[in-house]
Amino acid sequence: MRFELHCHSTRSDGSDSPDRLAQRAAEHAVEVFAVTDHDTCTIASVPGARNIRASELTVGSEGATIHVLAYDRGGDWRLLEDALDNMREARRDRLRVMAVRLAKLGVAVDLEPLLAEAASRSVGRPDLARIVVQAGLASSMKEAFKRYLYDGGPVDVPHHVWPIADALAVGRAAGAAMSLAHPHFYEQRSVELVRRHRADGLTGIEAFYGAYDLARRRRWIEVADELGVTCTGGSDWHGTDRDDLATRMGVDIPPRRASVLLEWLAEA
Numbered sequence: 001m002r003f004e005l006h007c008h009s010t011r012s013d014g015s016d017s018p019d020r021l022a023q024r025a026a027e028h029a030v031e032v033f034a035v036t037d038h039d040t041c042t043i044a045s046v047p048g049a050r051n052i053r054a055s056e057l058t059v060g061s062e063g064a065t066i067h068v069l070a071y072d073r074g075g076d077w078r079l080l081e082d083a084l085d086n087m088r089e090a091r092r093d094r095l096r097v098m099a100v101r102l103a104k105l106g107v108a109v110d111l112e113p114l115l116a117e118a119a120s121r122s123v124g125r126p127d128l129a130r131i132v133v134q135a136g137l138a139s140s141m142k143e144a145f146k147r148y149l150y151d152g153g154p155v156d157v158p159h160h161v162w163p164i165a166d167a168l169a170v171g172r173a174a175g176a177a178m179s180l181a182h183p184h185f186y187e188q189r190s191v192e193l194v195r196r197h198r199a200d201g202l203t204g205i206e207a208f209y210g211a212y213d214l215a216r217r218r219r220w221i222e223v224a225d226e227l228g229v230t231c232t233g234g235s236d237w238h239g240t241d242r243d244d245l246a247t248r249m250g251v252d253i254p255p256r257r258a259s260v261l262l263e264w265l266a267e268a
Helices: 016-027 079-106 111-119 126-134 139-148 164-173 189-199 215-228 255-264
Strands: 002-004 052-061 064-071 179-180 202-209 229-236
Touching: 052 079, 052 164, 064 164, 064 202, 079 111, 079 126, 079 139, 079 164, 126 139, 164 179, 164 189, 179 189, 189 202, 189 215, 202 215, 202 255, 215 229, 229 255
Parallel strands: 179 202, 202 229
Antiparallel strands: 052 064, 064 179
16 A cells, blocks of 8 residues: 655755646655654645644754654644644744854845745755855855755754653644654664653654665664664655655555554544
């Protein structure tokens, strides 16, 4: 069964509109679909598929930034959206400060048109990188990050960190199913995070990640089984301009795992 439970549109840091994202998912025969834009909720539907409201939450744990995927199971989702509204405003303020720091380096960009256009979506460093490229101040987004926007770089601004325990508490109150995204980013920390926060609602781990080879998938499946949590999956699609991520939307999940995942997504 083909799932796409991790992908991004232009409402966060993807290059496809929500409608185009859904169209791509349909072209790749996705049967269960969720847009997981960062710290915002985007609605897009694939005809004939099961469509789920979702978001990728940016949270913090012991000084590290962690991403948690939250899926609507029919609870009070508004509780989570209210918290995300505050997160989006913090992201906008962060970009304003970064633009000022760029200007001090002689890299003047006009941020306000972006913020006006992005009134209802999440913004982040990729948005600022695109503006730098469009202004002719870098040849590519990769160069913009390498020169200015990397973590700890000359214009870097620490963003507001939502403690993972607080985020999970809000998600649990909203009735969301929550999974640790791309566990390879955190390696052994992933095991510790899920073990520590499983009782807080972190009951999934993204074992079927688009860029994983078979050996890496097997590793995270074994971790999920050891910890007693559900294996989730998605490509982490951001668009055709990201050559470091999956080039095809959706992941195929074996029948037994797919059945468990569907039950997990439907739990009240």
